[in-house]
């Protein structure tokens with residue numbers, strides 16, 4: 001634990017407070033991470049974090065680092081399901097969105113079964129897994145049987161590429177969910193070389209569709225080192241270490257260079273969130289130095305993503321939220337879809353403006369991308385019957401860059 005990891009808790013603001021403060025959302029320009037060092041007093045929580053991280057250190061892997069970015073769909077495993085090259089018969093790229101699914105229990109299988117029926121009806125060509133792919137601590141190796149029990153078997157029949165991102169449970173060592181051992185995520189990257197479904201060519205990557213002349217581009221990011229419940233000990237994964245600096249520079253450049261009409265950032269931890277974990281910068285009301293609260297992830301979202309991406313798709317909280325684009329987000333819409341195996345306590349804990357939200361049901365979403373609009377369909381699932389119900393639909397017209405969002409939402 002070094003002094004430069006100690007900063008005060010970052011109080012979050014309501015939308016009204018944010019507007020009153022006159023903060024500027026989504027400035028363009030250089031977007032390298034802050035590296036200034038801000039020494040602050042040690043408190044009990046900080047010491048606890050150091051102790052926990054010290055324990056996590058005992059299981060940190062060492063050695064060469066894998067590549068961390070890619071620019072376009074690559075060939076995956078032999079026989080991997082192909083990326084769609086054309087819209088479906090409805091003129092859309094339809095994408096299944098799931099999150100926090102990897103429990104291997106009945107609820108995961110029920111949601112997947114319900115989603116399978118919807119996927120056939122909607123002719124989906126792609127799927128997304130928003131992290132916490134393998135509970136509780138991620139796989140023990142690239143050949144762990146958990147990949148079968150918690151991913152391949154439940155998702156059998158959803159035979160498309162799955163864009164996977166890392167969750168805190170995928171990168172935990174001694175402490176389930178801590179996110180304190182990011183190197184464990186490399187096993188999920190390695191698994192992608194043998195799976196027909198699981199697509200994770202690197203810890204962060206982008207996928208334009210169609211590749212030749214993209215209508216939409218997905219930017220998969222690794223939020224874990226900036227949101228872990230313990231301080232990162234491995235210098236490579238520290239909040240201001242080479243990995244996170246490289247990822248931030250990559251995302252900034254990739255969003256800037258993208259030729260896609262629609263841009264969608266996918267990552268486990270949300271920017272805004274009415275679930276119990278709360279917003280980035282104030283996760284769980286609990287701060288350990290530069291970690292835990294997600295203060296640096298908040299900075300990434302605000303300076304690199306907001307106003308440039310149309311959607312942020314996240315998990316982490318086990319609920320379904322379609323939040324409203326606002327001045328704070330620069331017109332970017334935050335969506336939380338983390339109820340594909342677990343649910344929450346039935347109530348909103350925070351008050352970010354929402355088009356629709358649900359904190360008690362299992363479910364998933366289908367994102368439909370056409371040139372004229374994005375459509376987000378939210379399905380809740382009855383686990384006992386394995387049946388899905390279309391609970392909400394939001395349509396969004398016109399990409400966020402350079403315009404005020406024009407929205408048409410209808411709730412069923």
Ligand SMILES: [Fe+2]
Pocket residue numbers: 132167168169268315316317
């Ligand atoms: Fe999580």
